[in-house]
Amino acid sequence: MKYSDDDLNKLERLLAQAHRVQSEPRLDAAWSLGVMRDIRREAAGLPHERSAWIERHVWRTAAVAATFAVIFAGSALFYTVVGSGDVTAVLAEGLDSTPTLME
Amino acid sequence: MSGDLQIINRVLQGEVECFAELIDRYQQHVTKIVNRHVPSDHVAEVAHDVFVRAFSGLAGFSTGVPFEHWLSGIAVRTCYDFWRAKSREDMPVSAFTAEHDAWIDQVLADESDASFQEQVKRRETTDILQRALQRLSPENRLVLTLVHLEGHSVREAAQLLGWSVVNVKVRAHRARHALRRLLREKGDSAS
Numbered sequence: 001m002k003y004s005d006d007d008l009n010k011l012e013r014l015l016a017q018a019h020r021v022q023s024e025p026r027l028d029a030a031w032s033l034g035v036m037r038d039i040r041r042e043a044a045g046l047p048h049e050r051s052a053w054i055e056r057h058v059w060r061t062a063a064v065a066a067t068f069a070v071i072f073a074g075s076a077l078f079y080t081v082v083g084s085g086d087v088t089a090v091l092a093e094g095l096d097s098t099p100t101l102m103e
Numbered sequence: 104m105s106g107d108l109q110i111i112n113r114v115l116q117g118e119v120e121c122f123a124e125l126i127d128r129y130q131q132h133v134t135k136i137v138n139r140h141v142p143s144d145h146v147a148e149v150a151h152d153v154f155v156r157a158f159s160g161l162a163g164f165s166t167g168v169p170f171e172h173w174l175s176g177i178a179v180r181t182c183y184d185f186w187r188a189k190s191r192e193d194m195p196v197s198a199f200t201a202e203h204d205a206w207i208d209q210v211l212a213d214e215s216d217a218s219f220q221e222q223v224k225r226r227e228t229t230d231i232l233q234r235a236l237q238r239l240s241p242e243n244r245l246v247l248t249l250v251h252l253e254g255h256s257v258r259e260a261a262q263l264l265g266w267s268v269v270n271v272k273v274r275a276h277r278a279r280h281a282l283r284r285l286l287r288e289k290g291d292s293a294s
Contacts (some may be wrong), residue, residue, distance in 0.1 A: 008283050008286055011207065011210070011211070012279075014222060015235070016252045017220075018223050019232060019253070020252070021223060024135055024138050027130055027134055027147055042155060
């Protein structure tokens with residue numbers, strides 16, 4: 001092991017101080033105008049630029065998923081109806097061929 | 104000049120343009136927080152999101168806490184979301200180089216306080232810090248930054264993140280352990 005606990009403590013202290021002395025970038029007036037533009041859109045109920053793309057894709061994905069769901073539900077319903085029709089037919093046939101007790 | 108609460112009430116009553124005053128007042132405060140958590144080339148974008156989120160959630164602002172404090176929480180959580188989104192991407196993790204190893208050895212060998220203060224400002228220190236943080240999970244990264252690097256108490260960090268005190272306490276312990284393990288491994292590989 002190369003570093004002792006004291007070494008690690010010293011390194012931690014150094015990193016913490018380096019973190020605190022980072023210089024701050026200044027944001028200009030154009031940045032504030034950009035934020036206000038999105039806020040106006042938000043207030044008007046419009047999607048702001050950054051989320052517009054995401055929202056469009058969410059709607060597209062939802063539309064595709066809904067189409068598949070309708071197709072799946074339709075086919076499930078179809079096969080259930082057809083399947084139960086077959087069972088009914090077999091049962092009816094079976095009952096017709098069974099001799100009654102009265103005979 | 105109106106107080107924050109007056110401006111907030113006006114914004115909530117539909118005077119959206121008044122929000123520009125809040126941006127003007129707290130831009131520097133938000134930038135300062137964001138700059139400590141995300142790379143400098145993403146500060147503008149994340150600070151932008153902080154104000155848009157603050158506007159969207161303004162109706163939920165409680166007068167029990169100062170607006171600045173409420174906004175700080177949004178800023179920290181937006182930074183957390185930034186790292187969560189990044190962690191889903193396949194980001195390359197930069198390894199420590201021989202140059203970093205040599206530099207750390209030099210720092211550890213140096214006993215003088217003046218020299219220590221000088222090293223703080225060196226590019227290598229920031230570089231090592233960023234490379235170490237890159238290897239932590241978004242949760243550990245945020246907690247380590249708030250508690251160990253910035254000196255917030257566990258309770259303050261919990262309030263900022265909106266997590267339980269116990270969760271932050273456990274994370275803080277794990278995150279520090281992870282950082283020390285990284286540095287220790289680096290020392291082992293260099294020897």
